[in-house]
Amino acid sequence: MITQKLDKILIVDDEPAIGQTLKEFLDCQGYSSSMASSGSAALDILENDKSFTLVLLDIKMPGISGVTVLKHLKDRGSDVAVIMMSGHGSEALAVECMKDGAEDYISKPFSFEDLLQRLERTRAHRWERIEKRRLQQEKEDFILMLSHDMKNPLTAVIGSIDIIREGCLGSVNEEQGDYLQSAIDSCNEVVLMIDNLLDIKKFEAGKIKMTIHSYNAHELISKASNQFARPARHDGIEFSEDLEPVKTEIAVDKNSFTRVLGNLLGNALKFTPVGGKISVSCRSISGGDMLALKIPAYVQVPPDFLKCDRFVKVVVSDTGNGIPENELESIFDRYTQFARKTGRELGGAGLGLAYCKLAIESFHGMIWAECKMGHGSEFIILLPAININRNGSV
Ligand SMILES: Nc1ncnc2c1ncn2[C@@H]1O[C@H](COP(=O)(O)OP(=O)(O)OP(=O)(O)O)[C@@H](O)[C@H]1O
Ligand SMILES: [Mg+2]
Numbered sequence: 546m547i548t549q550k551l552d553k554i555l556i557v558d559d560e561p562a563i564g565q566t567l568k569e570f571l572d573c574q575g576y577s578s579s580m581a582s583s584g585s586a587a588l589d590i591l592e593n594d595k596s597f598t599l600v601l602l603d604i605k606m607p608g609i610s611g612v613t614v615l616k617h618l619k620d621r622g623s624d625v626a627v628i629m630m631s632g633h634g635s636e637a638l639a640v641e642c643m644k645d646g647a648e649d650y651i652s653k654p655f656s657f658e659d660l661l662q663r664l665e666r667t668r669a670h671r672w673e674r675i676e677k678r679r680l681q682q683e684k685e686d687f688i689l690m691l692s693h694d695m696k697n698p699l700t701a702v703i704g705s706i707d708i709i710r711e712g713c714l715g716s717v718n719e720e721q722g723d724y725l726q727s728a729i730d731s732c733n734e735v736v737l738m739i740d741n742l743l744d745i746k747k748f749e750a751g752k753i754k755m756t757i758h759s760y761n762a763h764e765l766i767s768k769a770s771n772q773f774a775r776p777a778r779h780d781g782i783e784f785s786e787d788l789e790p791v792k793t794e795i796a797v798d799k800n801s802f803t804r805v806l807g808n809l810l811g812n813a814l815k816f817t818p819v820g821g822k823i824s825v826s827c828r829s830i831s832g833g834d835m836l837a838l839k840i841p842a843y844v845q846v847p848p849d850f851l852k853c854d855r856f857v858k859v860v861v862s863d864t865g866n867g868i869p870e871n872e873l874e875s876i877f878d879r880y881t882q883f884a885r886k887t888g889r890e891l892g893g894a895g896l897g898l899a900y901c902k903l904a905i906e907s908f909h910g911m912i913w914a915e916c917k918m919g920h921g922s923e924f925i926i927l928l929p930a931i932n933i934n935r936n937g938s939v
Contacts (some may be wrong), residue, residue: 552668553596554578557587558603570657584609588617600627604635612642619646626671628663689746692739703732730776737807741900745879748903755798755907759931762795762827762857763788769806770825781819787826793857794931801904808897809924813863821864828858829930843874847909855930862923867916877902
């Protein structure tokens with residue numbers, strides 16, 4: 546007795562005789578198959594019936610070719626596995642299709658035995674692929690859930706330590722205060738990592754909520770950098786702030802912008818050895834000055850950016866070991882860290898700069914890094930300045 550293999554196969558061929566022969570054979574083998582005589586018919590069938598798991602797809606057909614059908618299926622994110630059927634002279638095209646996501650190809654004329662072997666192999670690959678994706682998703686969901694659930698207890702720990710540090714439960718000497726502050730800083734680092742991770746996921750899902758208002762750039766920068774002056778001093782690093790007297794407004798989400806600065810300053814602190822220097826500067830620059838900057842080609846220019854006449858340029862620089870030229874773009878990808886030795890135990894998940902990039906782009910700005918190995922790093926943020934009229938309105 547032939548057992549039902551559950552796989553549903555769509556045979557797509559403009560020659561009805563070939564389609565019919567294949568259908569009879571496959572149904573006999575326990576598969577359940579259907580036929581489509583053109584590329585557009587195949588796309589309609591697969592759009593309306595998601596239970597197909599495999600497609601036997603003729604490469605050359607009048608109208609929409611098999612190559613185009615494959616491209617549409619992959620663009621739609623379809624899970625269906627595709628085996629291309631190539632005729633004489635289209636083998637090179639079939640190999641190209643493998644690069645575009647086809648699972649396999651078979652050259653006509655082929656034997657039923659060869660077809661059966663390829664179907665079985667394709668079927669196994671497809672399940673492996675689906676299972677791997679499911680496990681990956683499960684792992685990511687677990688990490689997200691764990692991160693989310695760790696945030697509340699951590700915030701409670703920070704609050705409790707802070708009460709002791711403030712001396713609310715009895716006097717605390719300077720040394721004890723320092724230890725308690727270090728404990729708070731370490732907990733805050735983990736909270737920052739969790740926030741970066743959760744928000745990157747929200748950006749990716751298009752679910753991030755930003756509350757954009759106009760803020761004085763200096764005030765935001767000063768507030769964020771104040772928090773780093775003490776740990777820098779503690780680590781024997783000179784910390785300076787250089788904010789020009791003219792105050793300029795920027796349109797950002799306050800918490801998110803502060804977090805971007807926190808990530809950049811946190812990195813500067815982490816990657817600068819004892820005796821080094823960190824500085825933060827903020828300048829308002831004209832359109833002409835902006836065009837004179839050496840903005841790397843891989844940095845995306847936001848729409849309407851070039852129509853602005855003033856910009857705010859924020860630079861966070863340090864005298865650490867710097868970043869190799871060929872890593873300057875990839876450090877903004879998530880989980881990217883490159884091997885380095887600074888003599889310190891460096892933590893981190895490689896998420897901070899990925900968050901910075903997404904956040905700054907959501908404010909219609911740009912961020913990039915410049916540096917020379919051994920001479921420190923510079924992170925530059927460029928945001929459109931908001932024009933304030935004399936009466937104070939934007
Ligand atoms: N100021 C800097 N000096 C030298 N290298 C840096 C600096 N900032 C970032 N990097 C390099 O870029 C990588 C990515 O930075 P990112 O902030 O994304 O991750 P992280 O600091 O390693 O971890 P996380 O931010 O998640 O705690 C770092 O691991 C480091 O290799
Ligand atoms: Mg970081």
